[in-house]
Amino acid sequence: MKKLILGTVLGVAGMLVSCGPKSVAVTGPKYTSSEQLAQGKTIFENSCNRCHKLPDPAKHDDQGWINTLSRMAPKAKLSDDQHQMVYDYLISANKK
Numbered sequence: 001m002k003k004l005i006l007g008t009v010l011g012v013a014g015m016l017v018s019c020g021p022k023s024v025a026v027t028g029p030k031y032t033s034s035e036q037l038a039q040g041k042t043i044f045e046n047s048c049n050r051c052h053k054l055p056d057p058a059k060h061d062d063q064g065w066i067n068t069l070s071r072m073a074p075k076a077k078l079s080d081d082q083h084q085m086v087y088d089y090l091i092s093a094n095k096k
């Protein structure tokens with residue numbers, strides 16, 4: 001029961017935080033293993049071409065993808081973890 005209450009409190013706090021314009025779930029790189037990057041690529045290719053063509057990872061720098069993904073990940077209904085993996089894939093692929 002305590003866990004439930006704590007979970008609810010954290011959930012509500014998380015919702016409040018995610019409404020603020022400055023706070024985003026992903027603020028920097030986290031995953032670096034090739035499996036996780038490959039998974040991020042798969043999620044990207046399956047989730048990000050529903051409303052428009054797949055964007056070129058080189059379209060944005062690392063900071064730019066934080067901003068764009070914080071708008072697009074909710075549209076694509078990604079979990080925080082999927083959001084993170086897509087971000088890590090994009091910044092691994094955006095350097096020429």
Ligand code: HEC
Binds near residue numbers: 044069073076
């Ligand atoms: C539910 C529809 C939808 C999904 C799913 C979606 N997008 Fe978008 N995307 C849009 C719309 C609408 C725009 C144009 C309006 C805007 O820029 O917010 C856009 C614009 C963009 C742009 C151009 C604007 C910019 O900031 O460069 C990029 C890049 C982009 N999306 C990336 C993505 C990525 C990456 C994903 C997968 C995580 C994704 N989108 C999933 C609807 C979607």
